[in-house]
Amino acid sequence: MYVAVKGGETAIKNAHKLLDKTRRGDLQIPELSVPQVSEQLPLAVARVMTEGSIYDPELAALAIKQSAGDLVEAIFLLRAYRTTLSRFYSSEPIDTTKMQVERRISATFKDLPGGQLLGSTFDYTHRLLDFTLLADGRTPAELEKISSSEEQDEEHMPRVLQMLEREKLMVEEADDLTTPADITQEAPSYPCNRSARLQALVRGDEGFLLALGYSTQRGYGRNHPFAGEIRTGEVDVSITPDELGFSVDIGAIQVTECEMINGFSKLEDNDIKFTRGYGLAFGQNERKTLSMALIDRALQAEKYDEDRVSPAQQEEFILSHCDNVEAAGFVSHLKLPHYVDFQSELELLRRLRKEQAEQQNTSGEQA
Amino acid sequence: MAKSSAETLIALSDKYVNSHPFETIRAAEVGLTQVRGRMGGTGSQFNVGDMTITRCVVRSPEGHYGHSYIMGRNKDHATRAATLDAMLQDQIHQSLLMEKIIQPLAQDLAIKKVQKADTVAQTKVNFFTLVRGED
Numbered sequence: 001m002y003v004a005v006k007g008g009e010t011a012i013k014n015a016h017k018l019l020d021k022t023r024r025g026d027l028q029i030p031e032l033s034v035p036q037v038s039e040q041l042p043l044a045v046a047r048v049m050t051e052g053s054i055y056d057p058e059l060a061a062l063a064i065k066q067s068a069g070d071l072v073e074a075i076f077l078l079r080a081y082r083t084t085l086s087r088f089y090s091s092e093p094i095d096t097t098k099m100q101v102e103r104r105i106s107a108t109f110k111d112l113p114g115g116q117l118l119g120s121t122f123d124y125t126h127r128l129l130d131f132t133l134l135a136d137g138r139t140p141a142e143l144e145k146i147s148s149s150e151e152q153d154e155e156h157m158p159r160v161l162q163m164l165e166r167e168k169l170m171v172e173e174a175d176d177l178t179t180p181a182d183i184t185q186e187a188p189s190y191p192c193n194r195s196a197r198l199q200a201l202v203r204g205d206e207g208f209l210l211a212l213g214y215s216t217q218r219g220y221g222r223n224h225p226f227a228g229e230i231r232t233g234e235v236d237v238s239i240t241p242d243e244l245g246f247s248v249d250i251g252a253i254q255v256t257e258c259e260m261i262n263g264f265s266k267l268e269d270n271d272i273k274f275t276r277g278y279g280l281a282f283g284q285n286e287r288k289t290l291s292m293a294l295i296d297r298a299l300q301a302e303k304y305d306e307d308r309v310s311p312a313q314q315e316e317f318i319l320s321h322c323d324n325v326e327a328a329g330f331v332s333h334l335k336l337p338h339y340v341d342f343q344s345e346l347e348l349l350r351r352l353r354k355e356q357a358e359q360q361n362t363s364g365e366q367a
Numbered sequence: 368m369a370k371s372s373a374e375t376l377i378a379l380s381d382k383y384v385n386s387h388p389f390e391t392i393r394a395a396e397v398g399l400t401q402v403r404g405r406m407g408g409t410g411s412q413f414n415v416g417d418m419t420i421t422r423c424v425v426r427s428p429e430g431h432y433g434h435s436y437i438m439g440r441n442k443d444h445a446t447r448a449a450t451l452d453a454m455l456q457d458q459i460h461q462s463l464l465m466e467k468i469i470q471p472l473a474q475d476l477a478i479k480k481v482q483k484a485d486t487v488a489q490t491k492v493n494f495f496t497l498v499r500g501e502d
Binding site for chain 2: 049050053054055056058059082085086087088089090091092093094095096097100101102103110111115116117118119120146159161162173174175176177178179180181182183184194195196198199202203237239241243244248249250251252253255257259276278280282
């Protein structure tokens with residue numbers, strides 16, 4: 001337990017001034033602007049928005065600048081800001097099938113209707129440091145030049161997993177018309193339903209989920225995954241305000257979605273079908289959605305009569321430890337003054353050792 | 368109006384709106400909208416996270432109520448959109464505003480969408496599988 005302390009105001013004030021100074025760095029170097037962060041570090045912004053749980057690139061970029069690039073701290077800042085705003089509406093569910101696709105790939109079908117679009121990706125790069133960026137970067141003319149092979153017609157892109165659903169090879173994803181759980185209003189109780197689980201996973205720490213997802217691949221809760229379809233792009237968000245009575249688009253947001261095809265399983269009705277896991281995140285956030293989909297599937301153990309023997313299958317363990325704001329908060333609280341607590345432990349240990357020494361002395365005398 | 372940039376909307380509409388006195392019913396305010404998704408893209412709903420939204424209600428001298436709901440935190444954007452929403456309900460202004468503001472905005476958005484789709488289309492791949500020399 002920590003205790004309240006007084007004093008140290010001047011030192012704290014000076015420490016914060018020093019933080020400002022450290023964040024600014026060398027004054028000879030131009031200061032980083034918030035638009036520069038949001039335009040040029042979009043993947044950091046995407047992570048902060050997803051785990052900070054607010055889609056607002058400008059706010060996320062500000063948080064990244066303020067936190068000097070510490071993304072977990074930036075996520076914390078965004079969550080704190082979130083509590084100052086009231087929630088006006090809940091949106092209609094976004095329709096990712098109608099996404100304006102910026103990237104769409106499948107690891108299960110080579111040729112699929114609508115084709116595979118690589119979009120902007122680190123895949124197939126050689127992971128060699130690009131020293132052009134250390135110099136002047138690319139010129140606008142170079143950036144403009146994306147070789148245009150031929151005019152492409154925009155094709156309809158059906159969902160890969162739905163194609164398998166139609167062939168009765170895939171567990172169907174049907175709308176049960178229930179209102180989704182909201183863990184921001186009501187803390188989840190375990191076992192919880194899948195809507196609460198997915199909400200917690202979206203907000204969950206990417207590193208933690210990545211490690212757990214990886215563990216399923218190494219045999220701890222094996223669920224035999226294939227990346228059925230991954231999409232990134234913009235989707236419209238619409239709401240239906242009570243005063244209007246009809247739905248209006250409030251804008252478009254960029255999301256990434258991953259649909260995992262998992263090993264087939266015998267269902268309740270003795271049918272055998274592929275199972276599935278789902279991942280969704282704000283912005284371009286592929287690693288996160290892949291990890292989330294792996295864990296979403298692992299956590300459906302009960303549904304498919306699987307023994308929960310691996311870490312990635314433990315719902316309560318994962319959901320109550322995946323939030324990095326909570327985790328960082330509790331770990332960091334160890335820095336707070338625990339003087340009294342520690343003094344009592346110190347006292348106790350000294351007494352125990354003293355008693356032990358006395359006992360040894362007396363038994364030595366007796367012998 | 369929600370999807371266009373605030374600068375473009377305001378620049379296009381300034382000369383039609385400025386002379387018009389409007390009563391503010393609900394001043395532009397910033398809040399959140401819970402974004403919902405569907406499991407597997409098509410199944411039951413779940414909450415993904417929030418996004419910022421600005422809403423505003425105004426009333427025109429003719430008595431029309433204008434509403435706006437726009438992602439982000441730009442109050443000028445929301446106020447201008449609400450004002451235009453009220454004016455667009457008025458027959459006198461409607462056709463002019465449609466022609467001078469809404470249609471150009473829609474066209475601009477459509478062009479951007481096509482340009483983006485074109486660039487992305489250049490990254491379309493045709494993979495072909497090779498026989499692995501294992502035997």
